[in-house]
Structure formats: structure tokens, C-alpha cells
Amino acid sequence: MKREFAVIGLGRFGGSICEELSMEGMKVLAIDKNEHKINEYKNIASHAVIADSTDEHALKELGIKNIDHVIVAIGDNIQASILTTVILADLGIKKITVKAQSDYHEKILNKIGAHHVVHPERDMGKRIAHSLISSNILDYLELSEDHSMVEVMAGRRMRGKTLVDLNIRAKFGCNVVAIKRGKQMNVSPSADYIIQENDVLIVIGADNDISRFEKQLV
Ligand code: ATP
Ligand code: ATP
Ligand code: CA
Incomplete structure (x- = not known):
């Protein structure tokens, strides 16, 4: 059975996760607020949709609740990354992995319900x-x-x-x-x-x- 993933933020990091999971045959919902990014990934991911992940309503509409594992790969906008994580935790997502930009960011993410925090550049x-x-x-x-x-x-x-x-x-x-x-x-x-x-x-x-x-x- 295919596992379901969602990747939010298709920068270099999120984009590469999305590509690799898709290549491994996983079902991936790719989310980005940038239309160009979505066009780039629509033939790679199972679904690619334009949405602002800080909008709880938009995430619900996408059926994010049915997804096993959500990866938040929003980089520079720490506020958006934190807000998105809070919403996902609130919705009861079972597995939330978030990319942190700094040690403070990492501490906050751990407190607000991220299950796994990664810090790839560091x-x-x-x-x-x-x-x-x-x-x-x-x-x-x-x-x-x-x-x-x-x-x-x-x-x-x-x-x-x-x-x-x-x-x-x-x-x-x-x-x-x-x-x-x-x-x-x-x-x-x-x-x-x-x-x-x-x-x-x-x-x-x-x-x-x-x-x-x-x-x-x-
Ligand atoms: P990387 O280092 O992996 O390239 P980055 O540090 O450059 O990432 P950003 O460019 O800030 O990170 O963010 C990655 C992606 O996340 C971008 O494509 C951006 O459009 C998307 N993104 C940022 N905020 C949101 C949001 N609120 N909802 C959806 N996508 C978002
Ligand atoms: P990372 O993803 O690793 O955080 P980044 O992609 O965000 O890096 P930048 O912020 O553009 O990369 O650059 C990293 C560092 O390199 C910054 O601290 C910046 O001040 C420094 N830097 C950029 N250009 C030069 C330059 N021409 N000479 C010296 N330092 C530079
Ligand atoms: Ca970066």
C-alpha cells in the first residue's frame, strides 16, 4: 500500500523530498503558494496545488487530515512555518516533520507539536x-x-x-x-x-x- 505524504513548500529542500518520495512510488501531495512552483511539480507529485498553508480552511479543503505524514519545508518565512505547524498539530496530523532555520526556530517547533525537526543546512x-x-x-x-x-x-x-x-x-x-x-x-x-x-x-x-x-x- 502506498503511503501518503504532503510536502508544504517546494524550495530546494522540499522540492527534493517531493521528487525522491515520488520516485520511490509514494503518493505525494505537493503544496506551495507560488504558482510557478506548482507548475514545476505537477508532473512529479501525485497532486500539486496552490495554497497558503497558514490558511487553516485551505488545508482542510485539501483533505490534509487524511495524510499520514506532512513535511513542512518552508524556509525563510519562520512565521509561516510556525503557523503552519500549529495548524497541522491542531488538526491532529499523526506525523509532522518540519525544517528549522535556526536553533530558536527548532525549540519553538518542538514546543508547538512538531514530531520531528530537521536542520539540514546546519x-x-x-x-x-x-x-x-x-x-x-x-x-x-x-x-x-x-x-x-x-x-x-x-x-x-x-x-x-x-x-x-x-x-x-x-x-x-x-x-x-x-x-x-x-x-x-x-x-x-x-x-x-x-x-x-x-x-x-x-x-x-x-x-x-x-x-x-x-x-x-x-
Ligand atoms: P530552500 O533552502 O529549501 O530552497 P528556502 O530557505 O529558500 O528553501 P523559501 O523559499 O522561503 O525557503 O520557501 C520554500 C517554499 O515555500 C517556496 O517555494 C515558497 O513559495 C513556499 N512557501 C512559503 N510560505 C508558504 C506558505 N505560507 N504556504 C505555502 N507555501 C509557502
Ligand atoms: P543557507 O541556505 O546556508 O542559510 P543561503 O542560501 O541563505 O544560505 P546567503 O544568505 O545568500 O545563503 O549567503 C550565506 C552567507 O554568505 C551570508 O551570511 C552572506 O552574508 C554571505 N555572503 C554572500 N555573498 C558573499 C560575498 N560575496 N562575500 C562574502 N560573504 C558573502
Ligand atoms: Ca535556504
Whole structure:
């Protein structure tokens, strides 16, 4: 069964969500107040309609209540983003995902009923910054305010050594939760696991510990 989504705001972010969901065969209702945007997406989304999402009546008319998951991707107009989220929460939408523009915006969205807040520019900036520290840092993911996860290619300093030799947990307070070798995923590797070139380590820890690990070992 196709899941139903609505994407409000077809900027670069919302537009790309809309395109990808449609390509994956999902039913997508695309909403934007700008006619040009709607023309651009009418052949991509299942439905594309011009509407101002801060108008509760207009959203009701569109049958938004029957939609499983609504994504609010209004960027620069924080007021419109907040108002839209309040209306959706009021209507009892089961899943509301909203793009935040700033940390304050994010705090407000969480208080007024957004179920999931994303901050793509900030998060992508962080990810790219970490990948710039070393070409061996493949990915970086924030898990909470002060914990994160990194995916690192075994550096020169790690190759041929075991987890015991490297003493990562004691030295940096981080945990190697898995090691990928080619297509094989080794979850919770044992202490005597010998790290080889091209092994990819998945490491979890507090931000400052991860940071020390990145600088000294990766
Ligand atoms: P991105 O960074 O993803 O490109 P942006 O930060 O540039 O987005 P905006 O251009 O401000 O974000 O908004 C994205 C889209 O949301 C625009 O196409 C705009 O027309 C639409 N939009 C803004 N306010 C509303 C509203 N009240 N109702 C419906 N659509 C809206
Ligand atoms: P984001 O989506 O990442 O928030 P944006 O698409 O809104 O970015 P802008 O606001 O246009 O991008 O630009 C980002 C920053 O770059 C701004 O702080 C702006 O002052 C700065 N900037 C823009 N042009 C120049 C320039 N020619 N020289 C130096 N700084 C610039
Ligand atoms: Ca933007």
C-alpha cells in the first residue's frame, strides 16, 4: 500500500523530498503558494496545488487530515512555518516533520507539536566540516546534543593493530560499535580484531572524545 505524504513548500529542500518520495512510488501531495512552483511539480507529485498553508480552511479543503505524514519545508518565512505547524498539530496530523532555520526556530517547533525537526543546512555543514578534518572521515552523525557517531576509514595509525592495541575506549572514551570490511558488517567486534586497510570503523562517543579521536587517530 502506498503511503501518503504532503510536502508544504517546494524550495530546494522540499522540492527534493517531493521528487525522491515520488520516485520511490509514494503518493505525494505537493503544496506551495507560488504558482510557478506548482507548475514545476505537477508532473512529479501525485497532486500539486496552490495554497497558503497558514490558511487553516485551505488545508482542510485539501483533505490534509487524511495524510499520514506532512513535511513542512518552508524556509525563510519562520512565521509561516510556525503557523503552519500549529495548524497541522491542531488538526491532529499523526506525523509532522518540519525544517528549522535556526536553533530558536527548532525549540519553538518542538514546543508547538512538531514530531520531528530537521536542520539540514546546519547538519550538512557539520558533516562536511568533519569530513574536511581528514579524508578518512566518511560520515558524521549527531546523536544528541553532545554525542555523535563517526564512520572512519582505518587510517595508517590503525592498520595491523587490534582494538586492544589501539585502546580506543580507555584513551578516548569512545566505543567501536561495528567494523565494515567490504560488504561484511562485523557488529560489536572483539578486542583482538585486527584492523586492516580499507576497514571502516563506526565509532560512538561524546563530542569532545570523538573530536580527540579524530585528531589523533584518524
Ligand atoms: P530552500 O533552502 O529549501 O530552497 P528556502 O530557505 O529558500 O528553501 P523559501 O523559499 O522561503 O525557503 O520557501 C520554500 C517554499 O515555500 C517556496 O517555494 C515558497 O513559495 C513556499 N512557501 C512559503 N510560505 C508558504 C506558505 N505560507 N504556504 C505555502 N507555501 C509557502
Ligand atoms: P543557507 O541556505 O546556508 O542559510 P543561503 O542560501 O541563505 O544560505 P546567503 O544568505 O545568500 O545563503 O549567503 C550565506 C552567507 O554568505 C551570508 O551570511 C552572506 O552574508 C554571505 N555572503 C554572500 N555573498 C558573499 C560575498 N560575496 N562575500 C562574502 N560573504 C558573502
Ligand atoms: Ca535556504
